[in-house]
Amino acid sequence: MRSLPCALAIGGLDPGGGAGILADARAISRAGAFACAVAAVLTTQSTSGLREAVAVDARRVIAQAACVMKHQRVRAIKVGALGSVANARAVADLLAIHRDVPVVCDPVMLPTRGRARLLDERAVGLMRTRLLPRSTVVIANAPEAEVLTRRRVTRLSEARDAARAIVGMGARAALVKGGHLGGRDAVDVLAMGDEVLELRAIRLRLPALHGGGCVLSSLVAGRLAVDERDLADGTIVDAARWAKRIHHAALARAVAVGGDMRVLDP
Numbered sequence: 001m002r003s004l005p006c007a008l009a010i011g012g013l014d015p016g017g018g019a020g021i022l023a024d025a026r027a028i029s030r031a032g033a034f035a036c037a038v039a040a041v042l043t044t045q046s047t048s049g050l051r052e053a054v055a056v057d058a059r060r061v062i063a064q065a066a067c068v069m070k071h072q073r074v075r076a077i078k079v080g081a082l083g084s085v086a087n088a089r090a091v092a093d094l095l096a097i098h099r100d101v102p103v104v105c106d107p108v109m110l111p112t113r114g115r116a117r118l119l120d121e122r123a124v125g126l127m128r129t130r131l132l133p134r135s136t137v138v139i140a141n142a143p144e145a146e147v148l149t150r151r152r153v154t155r156l157s158e159a160r161d162a163a164r165a166i167v168g169m170g171a172r173a174a175l176v177k178g179g180h181l182g183g184r185d186a187v188d189v190l191a192m193g194d195e196v197l198e199l200r201a202i203r204l205r206l207p208a209l210h211g212g213g214c215v216l217s218s219l220v221a222g223r224l225a226v227d228e229r230d231l232a233d234g235t236i237v238d239a240a241r242w243a244k245r246i247h248h249a250a251l252a253r254a255v256a257v258g259g260d261m262r263v264l265d266p
Contacts, residue, residue, distance in 0.1 A: 004034040007225040011080025016046035018263035019211030024218040030266040031222025038064040041083040047259025050114030055083025058090040076225035081108040081118035088123040092130035105135040106217035133170025142180035163191035210261035219243035
């Protein structure tokens with residue numbers, strides 16, 4: 001009988017499927033793991049943008065996650081949009097209980113397009129103090145890294161400093177993405193301990209995209225779930241390099257499914 005490890009994504013439900021836990025599921029499956037998902041935020045959105053976001057009650061979020069964690073072989077957890085302060089606190093408590101499971105944190109705060117928030121501003125401090133220290137890898141774009149670190153991230157040197165700062169907050173590793181930075185190459189910066197690595201790829205000229213951050217974070221989570229080695233810095237680097245390569249290929253062939261933005265199908 002075939003057996004698969006599971007990766008559990010906790011995040012928002014995008015009815016259009018381009019972002020959130022449906023995009024997470026595609027990426028986790030691409031990595032070879034079995035995708036499980038908890039809806040923490042219900043949204044009204046499509047590839048034309050986000051119209052509304054409503055946080056699910058924290059008790060329901062934890063009930064969903066606890067049921068899966070109890071009965072299935074969850075080998076990695078990906079945390080995305082949480083919506084409320086209560087959800088951020090509850091998920092931090094959940095991660096404290098399951099401290100042996102690798103955690104990939106995607107600190108989603110605002111959508112690619114739309115005004116509704118995916119994380120209450122009041123929950124940002126809680127993310128810094130409770131979620132980041134529980135994270136194996138934090139994967140943030142430049143604007144998210146700016147919010148987390150309270151410092152500018154507009155160039156590669158600043159991205160390196162921000163990644164180090166996030167590790168200083170307690171994360172085991174931090175990947176600051178280079179999509180918002182300039183330059184011929186798109187350079188993601190991965191910090192672990194005192195080491196900082198650069199993951200480079202040719203910068204692509206892309207149309208408006210939806211859900212790219214969800215896909216990259218979940219590729220990493222799925223890869224960590226299927227890797228049977230003990231969690232080590234090398235394991236994290238391998239997962240990040242693999243995810244970067246798959247993500248870059250998916251960007252180059254982004255899919256049009258209607259609406260203004262394209263989506264990724266890794």
